[in-house]
Amino acid sequence: MSVGAVHYDYYDLGRIADYSSRGPTTDGRFKPELVAPSGVSTVSYGESEFFYGYTGTSAAAPHVAGAAALIKSANPSYSRTQLWDALIEATVDIGPRGRDNDSGHGKLVLPIMQASRSPQITSVSPRQAQPNQTVTITGSNFGSSLGSSSVWVGSVRVPSFSSWSNTTIRFRVPTNMRSGNVTVRTAQGTSNAVRLEITSGPFLSSVSPTRVKPGDLLTLTGSNFGRTRGSSHVLFTPNVWPTDSSDYVTWSDTRIVVKVPAGAQSGDVKVVVGSRSSGTKHITVESEVVESLPSSGLFGYSPPTVTKNPKSAKFSFRRTSGELACYFSVKEASDGEIDVFLNEQYYAYIPASEDWTEWYLILDRADLRSGTNIIEFRNAFNQNRTSNFARWQLKAVWVAAPPSAKPVAGTRILAKVPDSVGSGLGDPFPSPFNAEVTIPFALAEAGPVRLVVYNLMGQQIRVLADGWLAAGAHRVRWNGRTDMGAEAASGVYWVVLQVSDAVQTAKLALIR
Structure with missing residues (x-):
């Protein structure tokens, strides 16, 4: 490792000393690897003519050696490569962005390196997982290999890992694991905690084939489907599912073979067991024969x-x-x-x-x-x-x-329905109406919605919607009856849509 020099008086400014060696090498490699203080004392014991400091890379290099010794004492198992990486990690970039032939990776600032050695978790994905599902932890300072380090979810230690690097850890959720805080423990300390919710519901890992027609057989693999079907089912887009037991050719805890029902459309498919649902997988349903x-x-x-x-x-x-x-x-x-x-x-x-x-x-x-x-x-x-x-x-x-x-x-x-409303309340149709009227509206985002019919005197006639609705287009129908079930009288009515604090109105006419 080659070391350049920055005089101590200008270390905060990162001004490279004139006498500092510079790259590249004759074969084109970047040099130096980093720079360290010059104009300082490197005496560790006793008196010396250089006790009050001396200049040159001969002063900067011992600083790097001392930093390496501190890192090695804190991490006795570190290899030469790990020690090298730790020194580079303890630099702060100066001069042009990135590595250059004046300052290398940057100036050595050991306190920053020491403060950042404890593992840090930046994310856990997914935040809600199921047994046998792979969880990915991203962050820093995990170490380049597992060694004596460990990952804990609550009080349970993760027994094995799919991969381990300094920034990424992957493991498969054991069947006996429960929800808890994820922490990474290394010789340098314990990371911050990130909550991981583990559900015991069905887990869908794959479907095959992904392109089907109604009547084709679809195979779903995963876990926690249940040994027998009972009231469980496979849900297709748009909320259709096979109801005949003969449509389910195979049902086991890890594998389902089901016939694609008539009415299924391209979209998500999932397994529903009791009140719990698996994640979704996308399939393409080719058009039925017309x-x-x-x-x-x-x-x-x-x-x-x-x-x-x-x-x-x-x-x-x-x-x-x-x-x-x-x-x-x-x-x-x-x-x-x-x-x-x-x-x-x-x-x-x-x-x-x-x-x-x-x-x-x-x-x-x-x-x-x-x-x-x-x-x-x-x-x-x-x-x-x-x-x-x-x-x-x-x-x-x-x-x-x-x-x-x-x-x-x-x-x-x-009559053709009016064009879809972009956002807000559309025109009721048909109007005038006799048996039933459709009221279209659209929401830019999910939220609480209240849709009410009033007469011209401001009296409430019928509450058509009152609750949380998803974003997108919606249609609500009114059959001309009041909240009490009686027939509303012929006349003109107001439809009032309230979304959060915004209110929109539309008129419609009822003719008996």
Whole structure:
């Protein structure tokens, strides 16, 4: 190790002495490694002509040797490489940023090195872990190897490690470990404590394959799934899960093989055991097979038998040069509604009706793709339940030119929903309404929300929402009834949205 010199009088300023040796070497290496004080005494015992100090790198080098001796006495097991690294770590950069050929890594400041030798934790990730999950500790002064050092979670010592370096430690959570404070203990001291929560719920480590279709088998591996399924289940996006026991081909504590349910979409999948849920893994669910409507003439699909209780039904068609409308016949035998999606975008909703009802919906050309388009009918009430819970039937779907005059008697016009609101309260639709009105709103961030309907006298009629909601778009429906269940009278009403201290209002009309 080569040492440069800074006169003691200018040590705080970091001014390199004129007589200090400089690099690079003839073969291009950086020199010196560091600089130390000059103009000081290096006598350790007795008198000397240099007792009051002398200059040159001959004075600076003994300072470095003395610092090395102090470090070695505090760390007897240090190797030559560890001792070298400790000296470099005890420098403060001066001059140009980074290592240079005047001051090397910087000037030696031993007190800083001594104060920083105790291990320090900057982060523990994840902060909530499960048995057998890998936890990563990042920080400093852990030591380049494990040696006699240790990691503790509460009163339990971590038995083994995946890796150990001066700045990063990784270990797998033992099955007997409980929540507690994580500390790193080395010969130089004990680190600060960082809380690690350990849950005993299911842990999902992987899913395979990551690209599936409804009906395909998906394998989930991990731990703490339970030896038998019981009421546990695998939850797919958007909150759908297989309910038939035959859909679960295998269920063990570490492995599940399950059939991807109809209605599953691309997104997160997780294991739910009792009130606990695992972490999530992302899968891609390829589009279900859709019925292709003819590409010319009157585009239509009329199944030989009525489609009963589907969670969703999709139909594809190609855009033509003219305007288009979608005609369909639907019947519902329970509360709920059918949502209509055009190219995966929420487009319209069909109010509940216990009789067969003919509808047509104008398809805005701005919403159509130049190639294949997909229109989907989705039972909103049925997405989170078994397929026979909410009964509805779809009898025919047609895409053709919109009517030039009044459509066939009994056919009802279905209105497109307003464009999604960016933030705040949107316009209720339809308004005026008779059976049900939808009130859209969006939240820029999660928070407490209160949505209330008032009459023009300021009297509260119905509380539609009162609680914490996530950020994003929301839709709340009002069936025209009061908080007591009575039918509200015809008239104009105010809808008031309160988010924290901000208040927005919108009007709607009810016609009996």
